Amino acid sequence: MKVNRTYDEINERIKKGEAVVMTAEEIIPFVEEKGLEQAAREVDVVTTGTFGPMCSSGAFLNLGHPMPRMRMSEIYLNGVNAYGGIAAVDAYLGATEIPKTDPANTNFPGEFNYGGGHVIEDLIAGKEVYLEAYSYGTDCYPRKKLGTYIKLEDMNEAFMFNSRNAYQNYNVAVNLSEKTLYTYMGILKPNLGNANYSTSGQLSPLFNDPLLRTTGIGTRIFLGGTEGYVSWYGTQHNPSVNRSETGAPRTPSGTLSVIGDMKQMDAAWIRGVSFLGYGVSLMVGIGIPIPILNEEILRSAAVKDEELFAPVVDYSQGYPYGRGGPLGEVSYAQLKSGTIVIHDKEVPTAPLSSYPKAKEIAEILKSWIKEGQFLLTEPVEQLPSADSGKKLSPMKIRSRGEEN
Amino acid sequence: MVKHKIVLLFPATVVEQPFLYHLVKDYNLIINVLKANINPRKEGTLVLELAGDKENYDSGIHFLESRGVKTVPLEQQIVWNEERCTQCGACTVICPTSALEMIRPEMTVTFNGEKCIACGHCLKACPARAVEEHY
Known part of the structure; x- marks a missing residue:
């Protein structure tokens, strides 16, 4: 060349x-x-x-510690469940999650007017969202429930x-x-x-x-x-x-x-x-x-x-x-x-x-x-390409111990 | 001769009266019904194309209004919120009259209120919910 x-x-x-x-x-x-x-x-x-x-989008949020502290195990933002199976006030909000009250497809076809993607948009737009959280309570994290309004700027970290x-x-x-x-x-x-x-x-x-x-x-x-x-x-x-x-x-x-x-x-x-x-x-x-x-x-x-x-x-x-x-x-x-x-x-x-x-x-x-604001980066590592042999496998439903 | 697409809104008290009969017989108007609905509160909505001599048309509308029927131009009912629209085009293959259409090769969505028959299919076909129904 x-x-x-x-x-x-x-x-x-x-x-x-x-x-x-x-x-x-x-x-x-x-x-x-x-x-x-x-x-x-x-x-x-x-x-x-x-x-x-x-669809495979979402955000890690650190909601901040209330006093008394809380290990949030069940978390809702505007009624939409965010995964709380990580540290105390961390959560992962997935784009496709729907509110626990949504009828989904029980009345087909369901409308799905609001969900995780909309909460993410609302947060970015600077809107207040309602945070509801529950916990079993521990010595270090005694609080068992919480309800408050929260904005993106109130959170410590929020990264998509x-x-x-x-x-x-x-x-x-x-x-x-x-x-x-x-x-x-x-x-x-x-x-x-x-x-x-x-x-x-x-x-x-x-x-x-x-x-x-x-x-x-x-x-x-x-x-x-x-x-x-x-x-x-x-x-x-x-x-x-x-x-x-x-x-x-x-x-x-x-x-x-x-x-x-x-x-x-x-x-x-x-x-x-x-x-x-x-x-x-x-x-x-x-x-x-x-x-x-x-x-x-x-x-x-x-x-x-x-x-x-x-x-x-x-x-x-x-x-x-x-x-x-x-x-x-x-x-x-x-x-x-x-x-x-x-x-x-x-x-x-x-x-x-x-x-x-x-x-x-x-x-x-x-x-x-x-304008000189954005510099290019050389990859730290290449992604698997056509010569990698990496393939997408379907799931095979099998019984215990059965070979694929 | 005038021809307009309009929406008639009937309060529950008059919904059982035969208005279209009078529009045809007394005012010599041509009617094409596009959509009709009575909600659980017994309020009626009728979307139609109404045509006739200008004087008859105005008298017909006056007759409806005097009996408590609200008339609104159709293009004010279905509102395309351009700012909310992401130009994805999902509505354009659902709209039966091409009122919502994709301009090619630019690939931008446009809305032509005159072609709209207020069928409402676009309301839920739009992922961004950028089409609104105002009654």
């Missing part, structure tokens, strides 16, 4: 306010016009973005720690059955009534770094409106999948686990959401910068919707029961056009993941870098 840039060189240029930064959308025509080598010489960083529902975000590609969900389905991919109308997908395609962070060359442990990112970090690979990280020539996976693949200070976040980029008949979730805004170290990295970052493919999966039988394989593959360009063709039928599409918001995130990250 003719271009060979280091993280230090890029950061020097960022500090001087000289770095050339483009979004993953802007870089596409730029590379087409200049050619790969010349574009790689000129551009230091490409920024990406995604804003979609990411999401175990599976930024999915590298995802299924296109359709419904082959004759009844409406209510799923985490939204409402799916019967007989191929619609097709819902959920990545930002050519703007999506891991689609622009398909082999995880620059995104690794310790990578500084945009998370919920502030700086966050990649802490590990995410749960269900599955790099050993079928890929295009460009390296982009053709099925759901890599995932990230990310961390960031909730007190610095902006509720515009962390939003509680409700999926009819399914439950609550959290829309999370993530943007990852890609240092253009060489032409190969730029080639991946200049990927376009026409070159990215997702599998079409039936959510009546295929996904829930594992019956029948994918119904085919479509490109993100087709998905974005508004209709795809499945079984000779034109099916309207909807994204779930917000493309305009993804673009805004890539723009914000670009401005942070251009």
